[in-house]
Amino acid sequence: MASLLMQERLLGFSLGAALGGGLATHLHRLYWKSTADVAHQISQGRIPPPNPVPVPEPLLLNKATREELAHKWNLSIDYTLGAVVAHLSSRGWKGDPPTLGSTLCFYNVVSSASVV
Numbered sequence: 001m002a003s004l005l006m007q008e009r010l011l012g013f014s015l016g017a018a019l020g021g022g023l024a025t026h027l028h029r030l031y032w033k034s035t036a037d038v039a040h041q042i043s044q045g046r047i048p049p050p051n052p053v054p055v056p057e058p059l060l061l062n063k064a065t066r067e068e069l070a071h072k073w074n075l076s077i078d079y080t081l082g083a084v085v086a087h088l089s090s091r092g093w094k095g096d097p098p099t100l101g102s103t104l105c106f107y108n109v110v111s112s113a114s115v116v
Contacts, residue, residue: 002010039047061069
């Protein structure tokens with residue numbers, strides 16, 4: 001565990017970064033709002049409101065393509081690691097609590113997570 005001094009420094013840095021980021025964001029919005037107000041006053045209301053920005057679609061992959069890609073990925077993982085999962089599953093787990101020096105603990109975690 002890190003020393004108390006290091007923890008205090010990390011906490012101070014985190015709080016300072018969060019406060020600084022929040023302050024910068026607030027000032028940025030304030031500057032843009034005041035600029036828009038000045039432009040509106042100078043133009044006497046003749047500047048039209050900006051057009052809404054359309055939400056862009058993903059450049060490369062739409063939803064159907066992502067789903068197909070995920071399905072193919074899952075099939076390839078099943079094909080590649082299927083024999084390993086079957087072998088590890090056949091070894092079974094006796095229900096004993098795992099020990100720190102036991103390699104069987106890792107195999108049980110892998111086999112139980114992969115069989116789902």
